[in-house]
Amino acid sequence: MNNAPQVATSENANSNRPGAERIGYHDGSNWATWSIRERCQIVGRARDEIASRVDQLTRLSRSEQRTDDAETVASELIPLCDALRWIGKHGRKTLAPRKVGLKGRPVWMWGVRSVVARVPLGRVLILGTWNYPLLLPGVQMAQALAAGNDVWLKPAPGSEAVTAELVAAFVAAGVPQSAIILLGSSTEAAIEAQSKGVDLVVLTGSAQTGKQVLKQSAATLTPSIMELSGVDAAIALPGADVDRVIDALAFGLLFNSGATCIGPRRLIIPNHPSTSQITPRLIDRLRDANEVSVHPVARSGVADLIDDALGNGTEDSLGQYNSERLRQTGKLHPVVLQNVPDDHAILRSDVFAPVISIIPVQKAEQAVRIVNECPYRLAASVFGPVSEAREFAERLDVGVVTINDTVAPTADPRLPFGGRGQSGFGVTRGPEGLLAMTGCRVIATRRGRGAMHLSPRNDADAELLSGVLQLSHSEGWGRRIAALRRVTTAASRWRALKKWADRIGPAHICPESYPTDRKPPMIATQSAANEAYAPAEKTSNPQRVVVVGGGLAGLSSACVLAARGHKVTLCDKNDWVGGKAAVHRTEGYRFDMGPTILTLPSVLRRVFTEAGRKMEDYLELVALDPQWRCFFEATPQSGTTDNTVLDLVADVEQMKRHLREFTGGETTGQGYESFIERSKQLHGVSDRFSFGDRSVDWQTPWKSAVHSPPRC
Structure with missing residues (x-):
């Protein structure tokens, strides 16, 4: 047999059908730019080319392990052509862009419509396997091509010729030669391909090989699909059809000379009269089976595992195992092992040969534990009444479960295939395998002018968003109605604040909070234009108002009321105004009449803004940090032995440290932090209901005080 590497060319890519003309394609063009429909049709058309090459492909597939041509046709060519036909019929729909429109759209995404497109990853490296050189790399290559990728295909050693013929069939169907590169079969070829840069690696091989490939992929963060080894279990439940169990086990063990990753390697039999004849009948069935290579x-x-198991008390039930013959010639009669130690490696190793271990258990729950605790969990077979078998299968942590059968059902082109644990990750085949060859590209388009998140922040944001959250996700009509009221009120306030913000330009509409560990209590350099406080709107019902007291509160009230259109008279007992903010001068000295700092400049700035003035035109605020310094004299009453100083600073963490040093206790700092948090809450309430909400009728509190009876 000629195993020399071959490269698909225009000569060997010609169709073998008599009178057939070569299908044209866009030479030199980018395969990824072809439409999904065209790519899937061309890939689906490859089945016709494969069917015309059945004899050549079958001949090139022969090996010491593959001696039966019927196995090649049944296990590889027919499933491969079925998969190609599925891609031709359903690939376009599977890969089609998904539109995300009105249905199910969150309320805060109003005006947004999106499209989720499945796009090619780029270059896909497929590392083929020797035991199924047509089906496994063939389906993987077909799905990668249908998705719009370029393919680099490395055949397994000994599979070069049949792989080249497979590639030629795809090229003859219309796939551009530039889209499929056939590599050499050596390990070095795979390493070199990865080092040149690929966008996805698909491996079918052993767990050890998978680790080596992943190590190289990890260096470049290249995604991978690993279809690795299996140590699959067959479970015969009470009531199972014994004839079906024996036939399926014999088929799975001997098919492809035992070189099937999902062939049964362990037979778990719960103790029950209906299952007592399974082991002896299986032994009788395999006694006359032929050797495999x-x-x-x-x-x-394989020889090392069997020899070690036999040396540790395991029984060779057929008595036909010959270690030397296996090592020298590769010939092996089916092996049935009993009394295998529970912790022996052969129960947890990928054995690529017709070897099966019998594991008796008392209850079905033990079988579930044995399957799920094995590091290899590619597939499993469950035999028994359908309802009980399905219930049992749903408890198994494996990639594929066949009920009352083995191996064959996995060839369905509609089904994905992949394992768990050291049996790999990711899937190939089926719609899931096709999508795995793509990446997602989302294009979200906003229509219309509405985009609340782009509007300046204002005081109503949190209330409005909280209401939307409750309206969207609360259960029960009572809660939803309450949420709707909250949203309606907050939306009105939000629109009003936005209108004011639009008048004075871009701004962040939010009050200054009490001191935190990240923000000082005053920002003197912030201009009024950056504070979203709008000039007051004139009232349609002006009143005559008398304000008693000309301190800061009285002056602020009088100023705001006058700005809103009321006729205001301000009274004070002194012949000057300002209250504690006033200054007394005498004999060349200046004395403050009250506090020397202003802790909430935002309130004062808001008063000026409502009056249509800029505070900076009248006042200059200077940020102080420390805000003030407290001196404590050493007295018996103070408990100090020397003069002590305590600075009050804006940074909360620094202030906590000062208090801990000043008092010598840890709880003082925690108490200060609680005080700050409580002050922030109170400030938020006062700012919202006293300073921020202009819809409040200023007369109501006075009317309530006059007309309501006193409360004790």
């Missing part, structure tokens, strides 16, 4: 890469590993 184990692949050279697996011979020594």
